[in-house]
Amino acid sequence: MSISSNILQQTNYSGVIIAMEKNLIEFIMYCSCIPGAQAYQSIDHIAATTGIPQPSLNVVMGINMDEQTIMARIKEVMIPFKARHVPMLWWIFPDTQPANLGHYLKQSGLQYNGAEYGMTIELSQLPTSLPPIDGFSIEEVENATALQEWIHVSSIAFGGDASNIDPNYIKFEQCLGWGKDLPYRRFLGRLNGKAVATSSIFLGAGVAGLFSVGTLPEARGRGIGSTISLAPLSVASALGYNIGVLQASPTGYSIYTNIGFQKCCSIQTYLWAPR
Incomplete structure (x- = not known):
């Protein structure tokens, strides 16, 4: 995959939102290059599963389904996820069709996972x-x-157990590799020499997608989140990218507004997890 995709120029929120979803789709497809992962693009959706038990690594996106057959389509799409017994997410962006997809996902046994x-x-x-x-x-x-x-810092920052990090997740990150010629690049922050913060960036769909911004609990409240976010975005700017995008949780919202991000849409997710 090349990082020389057509770079998005200044545009309205509608164009940015489309590029944001495409960036996330390209990122998920990029992550699906690891052994054992499965990904495909259908006429009415895109699906990918890594087999790793993290919902964000097993997803359905780019959904444009016919409401007349929606329940049957949801059932069909869910087959590989249920077969592999991995938790997964349906991402609902503003242009997802049908607009009331969440209603049908609930009927199909998925739970609203927030916005x-x-x-x-x-x-x-x-x-x-x-x-x-x-x-x-x-x-x-x-x-x-x-x-x-x-990997250690990111796992703890996002609520993982330092003594029990999923070995499959470690292999997943290792498989993605590193290097300045790749579209996916990671950044590590140190406080007095100790690794305490992470961020990453994915260059795709003409925009720079910011991911994995996390800080260890004992290092929070010092502005580290904003600073570790700025580093990869500055790299993207130096490479000629014009637009940065991200998906922020309510708790992370203030970190991004602190460096100038503006809200352009709301994105919903629905979760399925094996019992």
């Missing part, structure tokens, strides 16, 4: 600097040791 904010920023408007944080530095992940630290 996230779709956010965007013109990279030319990024702050040139943020208030300095004593002892804090950022590096790009460029070797196996740094990647292992990145």
